[in-house]
Amino acid sequence: MHPTAPSSLRARKKAETWAAIHEAAAALVVERGTDGTTVEAVAEAAGVSPRTFFNYFRTKEDAILGMRAPALDPALLEDFSPEHDLLGQVSRLLLAVARSAYAGGDASRRRELLREYPQLALRRRELTTEAEELVRRALVDLLAADPRWADGLGEHDVDEAARMLVLLAGVPLHFAISSAHHSPAAGLTPEEHESALDLFHRLERRLA
Template sequence: MTTETLGLRERKRLETRSQLESAAVRLALEVGLENATVDAICAAVPVSPRTFFNYFESKEDAILGVRDVPLDDASVAAIRAEHDGESLLSSVIALLMQALGPAIADTELHEARITLIKQHPNLLGRQIAQMTRMGEQLIAAASTLVAADPMFAGRETGEQQAIAEIILPLCGGAVRVAVKEWVAAGGDRHPDELRKRAVELARKAIEPLR
């Protein structure tokens, strides 16, 4: 199997995913979320439902463009480097923003997705489902960030993991609120502004508890 063949296959996968996302969004706008069934989305591409579920767990995930982003050592190291000198909250929130990926990215479907989320706020719940699916990856990645933070670097590994498991839900809640605000404002914020707002919210939640 050649590198060229692998490249063609990956391009085909990306093309199919993009077509499914576009069809899901278009149908949800045209016929309503309830009527935009997986079968209807597949017929519009066209692909089989089996192919659809190779890419997405649900039609809601296709509408949002939700996908699990691998959080390998290289990606965690990149987050550490990019946010070196910033707070642990900032690094963990950057991690969560990377995990959310296209669901909050500025894509060509951005405005249509914002319209649908405003009509159906429950769509944002798919972010929580995504974070649950990625739970072990997120804990491992957050533990690495905790271990690299000067405040926690000398702690036992088990304690660092416990801190990661405590801080993740806090940061996840901050991201969720920031995303809700972002949608209410029309979704015109840059993702970096969204991250900064989430950090601000997390800090506001922590400071009175000290």
């Protein structure tokens, strides 16, 4: 047997279990609504225990949407440098981290569920906030290691500078998402994001 087979088998089994739980949750919410969709009901429909459910999803809303906690891959920071187009780099990082929360599932169905059930949109916003916080913390470390940024800006420390940068870097993302009518982050193309960044930079120069 190929040495990678056991690992591949485990990965395939995990993916199948994840999909089963997500599909069960999405189907139940269509049938019963969010209030009638419980973790126990989802687990039973998926053929797993509630304990197994929580090995894959933190909340029933995550299972319904097919989302997970966002993550920041350290590899994304390898070429990061405060010297050039800092806002653009942070915006691209925000997009990558936000996308990491979208684990799979039917995007059109997700959009429909988000429109129908505001509490799902609230949960998605919570995950977006987690993504922003991951980027903010990483940015604090990166700026603190750079002599030009380590002392902050005037009376504002590096943490405040990082928080402001994350908020500013989110503007092109929000613009691109609203213009393209996508579910946030998941369906946004690089071209749409780069076009929004180009407009952002042009406005920066015009307003300077």
